[in-house]
Every structure is written in C-alpha cells, then in structure tokens.
Amino acid sequence: MNSFIAKSARLRSTPFTERIEAYGVESYTVYNHMLLPASFKGVEEDYRHLKENVQLWDVSVERQVQIKGPDADKLTQLITCRDLSKAKDYICYYAPIVDDKGKILNDPIIMKVAPDTWWISISDTDVVLYAKGIAIGKNLDVEVIEPNVNPLAVQGPKSFELMRRVFGEEILKMKFFHFKRYPFAGHDFLIARSGWSKQGGFEIYVDDDVKGLELYDALTLEGKDLDVRPGCPNLIERIEGGLLSYGNDMDINDTPLECGLDAFVSFNPDIEYLGKSILEKQHAEGVNRSLVGLKLQMDKISITKFIPIFQGSKMIGELRSACFSPKFQCCLGIAMVDKSEQDTSQPLQISIEGNQITAEITSLPFTK
C-alpha cells in the first residue's frame, strides 16, 4: 500500500531539499531524523540511470558526529572495533561502532579531519548521544557535537568527468577512500572518493549552505551534456553490490563478526575498545550465524520487515533485504542464517505473501 510522507520540522530538510523538490521526488525515507530521497523516477529507472550516467545525491542524512579535544583519539577508539591507532588524516575508515557487549550500534565512515578532531559519518542511529554518554561517564575532555555538514554525493561512471570539470584534473588523482580539501568559489570543500554505490564517485562534505547551493548548481550546469540529475542511494544497486544497510541487514542485536565485518575488527593488544573481550571470544569460537546472500526465483519482492527462513519445519534465519535484480534476473536477498545450516544441500523456504519460495544460499557480495 502506498502512503504519503507527512512532513514536519522534525523530519529535517536539507540545504538541497528545495532543489530536489523542484525536480520532483517520488518517495522519501527518513534517516537520522532527516529526509532522504528513495526514488525520483522509480527505483529501477533510477538504477539504470545511475549505472550509465552521473547523479547528485542529497545525502545530508549522513550526519557527522564531531569529536574534538585532547581526549578525542581516546573516545573515538573506545567506541569502534577498528584499529584507528595509525589513522591518516587523508583516509576514510569504515569502522563499526560497538557497545560493551560487542553489538553493532552503527557502521560509519570515520575520518581524522584535524589533529584533535574526528568526523564520524554515521548511518541511522544517534551516535552523538552514545559518544556524549561515554564522554560524560568517563569524564573525557572532548566536545561532541553534530556540526552543520551536509554531504552531497556525486555518483555514477560519469562522476569523474563532472568533478574534473568543476574541480580540475587534480581531483582525478585521488585514490578510493581518500579525502582532501578542494577549492570551489573561494571555499575549501572536504571531498572523499567514496559513496554508497559501486558505480564510482565522490562525497562532498558541504559545511557552508550557501556555497553548497552554488556548487550544486554548478554541478547541474556543467553536467548537462552528461545527463546529470538528482539521484539517491538505490535499493537495487546497493544489494547487487553487496553494500550493507544498518537497520536493514544488521542492527543492535548483531555483532560485526556475524555481519562478516571481520576485516574491521581489531585484536591488536595495544588498543582498547568497548566489547573487545567479547569479540575476541566470538572470534576464537567462531560465530553461530552470519549474513549470506540468497537467490530467490521470483520476479518481484518488497521487504518491509524481517521474513523468517525455514529448512523443513525449522526456522534457521531471516531475510532482511531483497529486490529484483535486473542484472541477475532473479531476486537477491541478504539474510542472517544459522551457520550450522549453511553448508547443507537442503533447500531453504521462505513464505512471502502466502507463496512458498525456495532460496539458494550464495556468496556476498553476489557473483554471477
């Protein structure tokens, strides 16, 4: 059933809301108490456009939690299981935030933006309140705020040409998951080569609303012949690419190891973070369940809540995200499944809208 979104100041607008509404937003979701477009011309049409052209994404919802002060390094390390002890001030770190039970509270990108200042570019939970709580409780000398920073992503294969036109050749030299400041109209913008798609692109951390709109308009103008248009994180593209979504594929009931994020969990004896001993134990013993890819022989699917997965009469997991994939010509799902059941040759069944669907476990990210 289609319902409208009811707007209010509580669902915050962004510096770019007027621009994208003038263009036409088909649907919104809400993320960090803020409006995030979910489709413009239909999810599948948006997907096709993204894979061939370039899109401007108003991802202001990627709020920054700024931790600044003499104890900033300590606090930032304490709340993530990734080793930040050698963090460079030009690299983006995908770094799960965990609690004292080793459960995942958020999966942000963390950047050291100044010697005593970190930006945590968050997914959809109030990390600012968690960081504040820890800082207060441990009496740390830091300031924890959410600054007025509104990321604008430029995504798609033609994003490189568009960014070259606006920022110059120099920007093409930047490596993936690096960041640097580049001038535009007299203002230095922090820009990362990153973004929540596999089509290539950049994220511009807009810290000045007026200059940000100038930049938005310049990107629109300079990209006319590249068919630039507003876009947004795309359900199909992100599932095909195996990009996890906090709140969908993982939440506070999961550990990073259960979510396959082993590469971002440090067991370096020299660093201290919350939940470390629990994650060490889980790492040593092995996880009991983990995220897997599923292929489902259906031609459409829409997930609005976790769907139980059965093997015979036994519930062995839950489907958390899914879409029809034009590339794979079947439905793809991301599911949490008991580890002991993942190797058997017995098929899995999922009941979707009264139909029994057979599912096949596959790798994540998906491969043909």
Place this chain on the structure above:
Amino acid sequence: MNSFIAKSARLRSTPFTERIEAYGVESYTVYNHMLLPASFKGVEEDYRHLKENVQLWDVSVERQVQIKGPDADKLTQLITCRDLSKAKDYICYYAPIVDDKGKILNDPIIMKVAPDTWWISISDTDVVLYAKGIAIGKNLDVEVIEPNVNPLAVQGPKSFELMRRVFGEEILKMKFFHFKRYPFAGHDFLIARSGWSKQGGFEIYVDDDVKGLELYDALTLEGKDLDVRPGCPNLIERIEGGLLSYGNDMDINDTPLECGLDAFVSFNPDIEYLGKSILEKQHAEGVNRSLVGLKLQMDKISITKFIPIFQGSKMIGELRSACFSPKFQCCLGIAMVDKSEQDTSQPLQISIEGNQITAEITSLPFTK
C-alpha cells in the same frame, strides 16, 4: 509537494501495521526508526473524529528504554532533571532527559514498573544509546535495553466507555497519569491513563504481540457503535492543546527552562543529575528566550522547517510548528522567541512562501 514514503525493514513495522494498512493509512511519519501514521482521512477530518468519538492509535513508536538492575535508580535520576527520588510505582512522570550542558535530549514519560526497573517511554531520539553510554562510562550495574513493548493508545471522549466495556468498571477509577495492570484474555496489560491528546484516554503498553492483536480486535468490535476507528497523534489537536513535540518545538539546542518546562526541573539539593549546575544558573539568571504561542492571520500553513521571525529588520526568533485551527479560526504557531522582545507592542513579521504575515504573541497553551 506530496511524495510517498519508501518502506523498508529499517523503518520498522509494528504488531498493528497490517490492521491499520487494511483500514488505509493516508500518510506516515517516522519516529524512533518506526512507522507512525500521521493521517487516515485527512488531518482535519481525523481531528473532528477524535474530538467526538474514540480512536485506536498505533503508537508503538513510543519505544521503552528499560533500565534494570541495582543501579537503575541512580542512572535514571542522573539523566533526567525531574526529581524521581519519591517516584511511586503507579504514577507516570513527564521527565525531560538532559545532557551535561542542561540541553534537552528527549521528553519522555518515565515509569517505575518494578522495584529495580524503569521504563522511559521516549520521544524521537535514541535514549537507549545515551543511557548505555552513561552506564558504560560510569560502570553502573544496570541492563539497558529496548524491550518488545508496543503502546496502543485509546483516545477520545468515548475512550472511557470503550475501555469500560473491554476491561470493566474498575478502569474508570484510574486517575490521570496513573498506571496499573489490568487483565484481558488471560494477560495482564500495563495501562496508563494518558496519551498525546487533550481528549482523554489511555495508553496500553502491549508486551505480547499476539495478545495485543486480540485486544486490538476486541476494541474494534466492542467500539463499533461508538464509531471507533484507527487514528494517530493529530497535528491540529496537539497544537490547539499546547502539547509540545520534541524535534519540532524543542531540540538538543534548547534547555527545559527555555521550553517552559520549569515544573519538571528539580533544584532539590539531595538529588544529582547531569547539567544541574547549568540549569540552576539559568534559573537564577532567567532565560534569554522561551517558547511562546503565536496567532497568525492566515487560513492555512504547513511548516517543514524553522521559519525566522522578525521585528522590523531584527531576527528575534523562529516559528517551529503551526497549523490552521478550526477552533480558533486562525493559524496557531509555537515559536522560540527572545525574551526581551516578548513584551513590546511592536508586531512580529514572518515571511511564509513570499507573503509577509503579522503574528501576535499569545499564551501557551492557547486560550481564546
């Protein structure tokens, strides 16, 4: 511009979502990462129905943060400026959550549901992460979780008759802002005489999905001749009633004293809470700005972001919520306005969609 809401598991459904969707939800908002209906047959029609009849509200979004354990009293008191030292286990306490700067992070109802257990029934921020952070930082012996509790509100003048039919005469004896457990179908439901309207009613804290649906269906059936139907917190009714909305009328940049919540700020020397010394200082010196009511001579208004308020060329505040009021036959607004400007006879101007509107400061709650 009207856009649809894009659903996903991240915007959590509730035990009642299927029921209300079968009835038809015109619009949703998102609150605590969960779907909250915002209208069924239009906000004004819903308002008229609510004032005359009885509605079932799926307010599962009022999540509970459960603080349990030997240090539960200490932690709960630490994060709110309301004095809970004499809290009774049958009374609901409206109790602002504050940080170490005295800023308001949430404005929940707090209930002591067992000798070592508190439920914080939150507005729209992740209090669970804040409480967890403080507990971890101070090494307190508590468990902080969000239990599977999904409040169902029964609101409107005929709610008393409907609840009498389902729970018996006894429930009519309960006083406003009291709570107690009442049996239905062999299950004890915690029920409070409360709700986010001024039309009277109850909130049922549903802690069993299956029994909750049985109850939902019984309320629907028993209320047929009372014209019971699904409803939701109503923009017009709540503004006319002067009920504040966290995220709209107040946020992390405000203190409870600036929001007129003086009655819920304790200066009892025997209790300790975060930000107390700052609130004591602000109380002694007086606030520089405060929430006021505004009357605007317009026949419709829709607020999606704070609107600056001017006196001559000077910006003196911002309009945060507003609606057209059928009762007052003008638009009503809730605004944060500099204290020094509130007594002058000079009119206030607000620019809305290019029109200059004159506003008159009035009391809050509004009176004719």
